[in-house]
Structures are given as structure tokens and as C-alpha cells.
Amino acid sequence: MRIAFVADCHIGNFKKLGGSVEAGINVRCRAALESLRTAVQIAHDAKCNVFAILGDLFDKATVPAQVITATADALVAEMDHDEVPNRDMDRIILRGNHDMVSMRMGDHALGPLGIGLFCQVIEKPLVYSITEKKHTAELVMVPFEPGPAEKWLPRKLSEMKARGELKGSPDARALVLHLGLSDEQTPIYLRGVADSIDVKTLMEIGEHYNIDAVFAGNWHRHRSWSLDDPDPTMEIVQIGTLAPVGWGDHGVNEVGSLIIWDTKLKKWQRQSIPGPRFIDALADDDPKDVLDNLRHLKREGHKLFLRITTTPAQKQLAAEMHTMALEEKLVLGVDVKHEKSEAIAAARTAASAARSADTLEEALNEFVTAMPLDEGVKPTVVIERSKEFMRAPV
DSSP states (O other), X not given: OEEEEEOOOOBSOOSTTOOOEETTEEHHHHHHHHHHHHHHHHHHHTTOSEEEEESOSBSSSOOOHHHHHHHHHHHTTTSOTTSOOOSSSEEEEEOOTTTBSSSSTTOBSOGGGGSSSSEEEEOSOEEEEEEETTEEEXXXXXXOOSSOHHHHHHHHHHHHHHTTTTOSOOSEEEEEEEOEEEOTTXXXXXXXXXXXXXXXXXXXXXXXXXXXXXXXXXXXXXXXXXXXXXSSOEEEEEOOOSSOOSTTSOOSTTXXXXXXXXXXXXXXXXXXXXXXXXXXXXXXXXXXXXXXXXXHHHHTTOEEEEEEEEOGGGHHHHHHHHHHHHHTTOOSEEEEEEOHHHHHHHXXXXXXXXXXXXXXXXXXXXXXXXXXXXXXXXXXXXXXXXHHHHXXXX
16 A cells, blocks of 8 residues: 655745735645645555645644635545545545644644545544555554653553554554654754654654654654664654745755655655745856756746845846846746845944044934945935934924
């Protein structure tokens, strides 16, 4: 059997670079929805028995009805609109931290997707069992909850065992979570945070509960570990985000994760699904190189957002690159980031010049004259307008 995993779709109407709104859904939201639709179609074509979303399907717990409807439509991407959803490929959604408001049952955004036959929302720990031709696989599904996961996850599993939910020996068993996975290579500021768990803890859990693999959402960077102790090897996978949410989600192929786990071979494969990608450029980069890269990524099916980092002296270069990218429709949005170091240095120089003046008028003249101004802006005009503001009553 095959089980498909995605995580951290973060579907929602983001305001920054959101673009135009059509039928209640903006451009950025549609890009994420298209990634989900593609992932579902690929999983169906690969004859997966289950399509599981490991938390943060939505970016917020309050979701417009139009977005929920479009998400439901994406989850049945392989079906005709007049076809009744069937159980050829189960859909499972694990509650994540972004989806929920509180630990109370139903206090999350996923409820409408669980109405009907095609999708099951997991908001409390349970074992999801799948059997095909005498081969049985179990997904031990533990949704997100607040508090230190190093404490509550072992407790939840112990409670499941006490209820008899972890008895028997299936052919394959995976632990499914919405937690960041950390090790000695994890940045120090992320180690030990409440919504994460160390892979060493997972090794102990795996040995105790006969777990063959761990698949987890939450952190957006894809990582994996193959552990030879206990034997046989246990696979641990941080899925990574399906739909990046900003420039903090680096890379092109490093994001957009779809994982397919073969329960008989106990091996998984990853592919990167086209979708939102956040690209960086410097204002003084060769525009040809930047545009060629954008064209290449667009041909691969990505929905691109460009950030141009500029200095005051490079404003014109940034404006030209901005215009070219939009005119050729290579990107869905452009953000201009102003490098502050040069501006700060210029302000300090101007302030130093102003401090040597004997009067306020002389200080103003010295400051404005020393500051770099945009092309076409005359220092004399700035000085006169400044004097008007300074004389105005407060």
C-alpha cells in the first residue's frame, strides 16, 4: 500500500502581495490551492490508499466560506464535479496549531471538511488502520496540542496503549504528528521549544511501540533521518511545507514536499510540487540573469513572488527590475526591501554636520545638504518646506 503525506499548506488570503480577489479568494491563496490540487492528483495517480495532511491545512482558524469550499474542491481534484467522492483514496486531516483555537472538540477550522464521506478530521489521538490483501498498516495519529511535546506526546501514547489501541503487530506502523523535529544540527534557539521533539525521544518511542516510521508536519524545512538503532531501521521525516508562506521558506525544490510511503517496502520517496516560491534578487544583479531564472521557474509551474533588495543609490535599478518582471507577467507580486545600512550611515554623517552649526537654521541647512536625496528633489525646496513645518503651530 502507499500513503501520501503533505503538511503546512497554509491556505488563506494572505494580505501581503495577496493580489486581486475573485469570488472571495485572492491570488496568493489560489496559488496554494493549486499546489494542494496537484498533490492530490499525483497521489491518486500513484494509487495511494490514503492522502494525509499533517497539520496547518489553513493558515488561520477563521477561514472564509469561499476558501473552505475551494479547499474541499482541491481535495477531490481527481474526480469529476458530478462524481460522488469515494473511498478509493481516503483523505485524512490532522489538526495543527494554525488550524485550531483551543483544545475543545470542534474548536478549529477543519470541521466543514469532515462532513460527508470523503474526508476525516483527526482532532484526538487515534489509530487509523488500512488493510489490503491481508496487508495491514497503521497510522498512529496524534494531533497538535499546546505545551511541551517532550512531556505530552509520551503520555498520549501511553494512554492509547492503556486503551488497547496499540495492541497487535501490523505489517507497518507509522507515528503521525504535527511537531518540529530537532537534533544537534537544529539551531540552538529552536532546540527544546514546546512545539518540537528531539529525534532521540522518537527513537525511544519507536522502539517501545514497534514504530517503523515517523512523519511530522509543523516546521517548514524538509529533513529526514534513517536510524539503525533500533533495528530494523526506523525512518523519521519532517515533511516540510507544501506551500511556502514567505522568504523565510528558502529554496525552490527544498519546499513543496509530497511524501509517498510504501508500507510493504517501508520506504518513502519525496517530490517537490510546483507552487508559490519566494525569490530574492539584488537591485544591482544582472536583470537578464534574474529574468531568465524567473522564466525558467515559471515554465516549471511555480507561482513566483520576487523580493528586490536595494539601497538608496540603487532605487532606479530596483524600479526597472520591478517593472520588467511585472510587465512580462513572470511574477504575481514584487516586494522591495530597502537596505538600511547606507541610509543610516548617511544620516549619521548629516547629523554630524548639523551638530557643528551654531543656529537651528544652519543645522537644518547642513543636514539637508549632507543627506542623499532622490533624483529631481532640490535641497532648497526641502529646507523651505521644513521651515514651514517647524513654524507651524502644534
